[in-house]
Amino acid sequence: MAIDLEAARAMLENRPKSSSGGDGDLRWVSFPKEGEMKIRFLPPAKESSLPGRIINTHWNLLDDDRSYKKCLCFKTFKEECPICNMLELYNDRINTDDWQASARSYINVLVLENSEYDSTLPYILGSSDYNLYWLLENIIDPDIGDITDPINGHNVTFTRKTPNGAFDRKISLKTTPIADSEERISNILNNIFDLSKIWKAPDDEYLIYAKKLAKNTEKVIKERLLKLTQENQESDIDEQENKKEDDKKESNNNSTINSKAPKGAPDCFGIDWKEDLKKCQVCPHEFLCQNVKEEEK
Numbered sequence: 001m002a003i004d005l006e007a008a009r010a011m012l013e014n015r016p017k018s019s020s021g022g023d024g025d026l027r028w029v030s031f032p033k034e035g036e037m038k039i040r041f042l043p044p045a046k047e048s049s050l051p052g053r054i055i056n057t058h059w060n061l062l063d064d065d066r067s068y069k070k071c072l073c074f075k076t077f078k079e080e081c082p083i084c085n086m087l088e089l090y091n092d093r094i095n096t097d098d099w100q101a102s103a104r105s106y107i108n109v110l111v112l113e114n115s116e117y118d119s120t121l122p123y124i125l126g127s128s129d130y131n132l133y134w135l136l137e138n139i140i141d142p143d144i145g146d147i148t149d150p151i152n153g154h155n156v157t158f159t160r161k162t163p164n165g166a167f168d169r170k171i172s173l174k175t176t177p178i179a180d181s182e183e184r185i186s187n188i189l190n191n192i193f194d195l196s197k198i199w200k201a202p203d204d205e206y207l208i209y210a211k212k213l214a215k216n217t218e219k220v221i222k223e224r225l226l227k228l229t230q231e232n233q234e235s236d237i238d239e240q241e242n243k244k245e246d247d248k249k250e251s252n253n254n255s256t257i258n259s260k261a262p263k264g265a266p267d268c269f270g271i272d273w274k275e276d277l278k279k280c281q282v283c284p285h286e287f288l289c290q291n292v293k294e295e296e297k
Contacts, residue, residue, distance in 0.1 A: 003146060004049035008136040011050060026193065029111055029123040034163045040155050040178055041135055042108040042122055043148045045194040051139075051148050052107035052132040053195045058083045060098045061213040062220055071210050073101035077201040086214040090221050094228065099217055105132035106199075108192045110178060112155060120184060122192050134169065147171060150178045150185055 031037055044051050056073035061083065063069045074081035087096045109125045111117035125131075138144045147154040152175045159168040179185045202210065 003044060003051060003139060003148065005140055007049045008140050011133075011136060026198070027121060027123045029109065029117060029125050031125075031127055031158055031167070032160065034160050034165070036157060036159045037114065038112040038155055038157045039125065040110040040112060040153065041148045042110065042178070042188070042192055043146075043150060045108070045192045045196075047194055048196060051135060052105050053199060054103050054105050054129045054132060055199055056101040056103050058099055058101045058213075060217075062216040063213060064216065069213060071213050072199070072202060072206075074202055074207075074210070075101070076199070079202065082207070082211045082214045083217070086218050090218075090225070094221060094225055096221070103129040105129045106195055107132060107135065108195075110188070120179065120188060122188060124193055124195070124198075138171070144171065149175075150189060151175075153178070 041051060054076070056076045058071045058073055059068075061069050061071055071083060073084065075084060081101075083099070084101070087099055090096055104126055105128065107125045107127075108122045110119055110121075111123055112119050117123060135147070139146050139148070146152075147156065154175055155172045157170045157172070159170070160166070161168070177185060178188055
């Protein structure tokens with residue numbers, strides 16, 4: 001099925017401004033942490049209008065057995081998410097980044113010139129959501145066009161020069177078919193994964209599961225909040241005790257200084273002497289005040 005350019009534009013316009021998958025005979029691929037990978041982005045499955053999907057997933061959620069689980073964010077399907085709703089209650093009180101949903105894109109690709117993969121079979125590439133947006137931007141660019149076209153599309157080489165570094169993306173200048181015969185092209189297209197069937201809208205059972213994870217994770221957040229509150233209280237107590245000790249030392253110091261003050265000297269005697277003053281005119285005890293201040297250093 002041909003890519004719906006209007007749907008591609010709509011997805012780009014609605015991208016966020018800031019994973020999970022099915023079982024069975026799915027084939028997965030991810031980019032290497034370092035080095036090069038040549039791929040061919042494939043067109044959508046027959047029932048789809050876009051070549052990939054973006055899936056939002058919450059991680060580090062606590063299950064009943066104290067193990068950590070992941071859960072699809074319901075906002076992926078434009079539904080109200082019980083986990084997001086719970087986190088919003090605490091966003092202004094504690095760092096909730098550990099549980100916020102992260103976005104990944106999933107796209108059908110061929111992996112080329114790599115002995116670890118069969119170049120005649122589609123794989124699902126899981127990577128940053130940016131890669132799908134990048135693909136769509138190129139598809140709707142009239143100077144580039146649909147690089148997923150099975151006959152006149154282009155291969156793309158992704159290169160990482162440093163471990164987990166940024167990608168250099170290079171689109172081949174030459175157009176090439178995805179296989180060297182109509183039969184093989186047809187076989188590849190028939191094996192493209194329908195991503196809409198891998199990630200389905202949550203049902204009532206999944207909603208119950210998500211609410212359970214949200215409730216258990218909220219307990220963890222409350223425990224962290226309680227600990228932070230106790231730590232802050234202890235810190236405040238320590239700070240108050242230190243201030244009392246400092247005030248006591250200052251009071252004792254001032255008492256010592258005042259005992260050396262001549263009769264009629266003001267309260268600032270031996271305390272507020274400023275070395276940069278050429279002459280202090282507060283009282284006639286300037287030099288004695290300076291000497292006392294020097295002794296206390």
